[in-house]
Amino acid sequence: MQGALFALAFIAFCVLYLFLTFLIAIPYTGWAFVFGLAAGLLLVTFHAWLVLASHASSPLQRPADGYLGPRPGQSRRDLHDFAWPQYFVHQVWLDLFAIMNRANGDTLWLWRAAWRRIPPLRLPHQLVYRSRDGGADHVDRPLVALLGLPVLAIPGGFLVGLTLGGLFALVLLLAGGAFVTAFAWALGWLAIAVQRAAERWWRWAKRSTPCCAHCFFPAELPVYQCPNEHDATLPRQSDRHRDLRPGRLGVVYRRCGCDTRLPASRIRAGRTLRARCPKCDAPLPDGAGWATELRIGVFGAAGAGKTRLVEAAVRDLTMSKGGATVDHVTGNGGTPGVGSARATTLRIKRWRRPTLVHIFDAPGAALVDPARNSRYHYFDVAAGLLFVLDACSITQVRAQHATAPGHLTTGDRIASHDPEDSYQALVTALQRRGVETGGQRLAFVLTKGDLVAMLPAGQDLEPNSRSIRDWLRAQGLDNLVLSAERDFRTVRYFLGRAATTDESEVAAPLRWLLAREGVAL
């Protein structure tokens, strides 16, 4: 009896199995698979929308992640600045992987949920010998899955379709992301190359490389300061942008870590941002990187009257009523540790873009020492040089000055150093360093001209270049004159007089040097 019942049950199971297989599983599994494909595509699209429309968080490459702070010998990799990197540099991959992780997590969750829905079936021997820990459930599920295959094939087909549809959608997403990223990089590099070339041209054509007035470092890449004040919650000195060029932190603009938009170009940054020296951190004049910067080096023996000449010339230029406005921007008053050179900066503005003129005046004692004058780097890149010679330091004049009546000699300090050596000490050192002095101009200023005019030796001295040149040769300085005219492209001679009635005469050497550089005053 039991055998017959068992046989009937077995036959009924087989019929049911066949019925489910042929009339439900086979027709509908394919459709479930197709619906699964569509669901997988929609699932990835949903997660792409969540992440890319910022409705779900994804890992972020924040400005602080790439910022390493100021370090000695820092390289110029722009990711060291405290700014948001371009989206397509790194963040795009973080977002795409976030979408993949979310879609992958959901697919696995559905598979696990479906697997847990399969009821555990205990076989007869397991009903007798039950596992103590109940772990037999896991062993039974595959058997149930096999027995219930006709029914489970439909959700199984759906899940397989969902997985394959999701994978296909992820491939599409990665391909689309890679395409957009490649396009953005190609366009970005092209724009960067064009802008950097334009900047290089600007720096060369407009001579806009700033020079620090404190350490004399020619700062090709000044440090620009974010106009927004960074509080203590932000990294130290994070407001300093040390590589403000078009690059991975921005092609046209960059966004500082404090959310301030900055121009990603030295030319535009120089118009609006404060600049600092990358070497000594001293502030540079406004317009650094944008304005034309001209350097004029003043040299001569100690006591030749360099400082008085520069001060008088600057005073004259700032008071002149020409077409351009001349402002005395700053003077460092001598920087200890680098030879106490005095730097005076003038801002000359005729058009919208100013010209910054730095006049560097170093102590004569340091200048006549080749070992010490090599510290004054500004001579190497100067637009023009101004040599100051004390007329009373010439041997013949000195003798007449010594025997002159007391009311004529007002007690002025007379340069004691040999005139020719005061010239050669610097110019020879420059040439040894490879500086092409043959491309520079020299303004040769003979100071104390009014004092010499009262002495017998100065009776023939006229305040014009030809006369001064002839007078110097007559005083036995042929060699100095010939050397100057051989070493420099153009030499012009000026007479410095303290009691001149013509105010413009004091600044004539500077005016001449600047006019030759295209700055007419």
Added chain:
Amino acid sequence: MSEPDDDAGSEPLPPAYLAARLLVLVVFVGLATAVVALAVATGAAADLFDGLRSVDQWAEDVWPF
């Protein structure tokens, strides 16, 4: 199942990020739409549905009862 995050978007992002993300999303949706449209246009989708229907018909024909 994943859901939108409540705190998402609380951190201010550069506007360029939002625009770039939107661009990636549009390209992805455009690609997916293009693939589906291509499948419909070339008849691949119709062939798939026809195949499914023929399987359905075959199962009915084979069913012995």
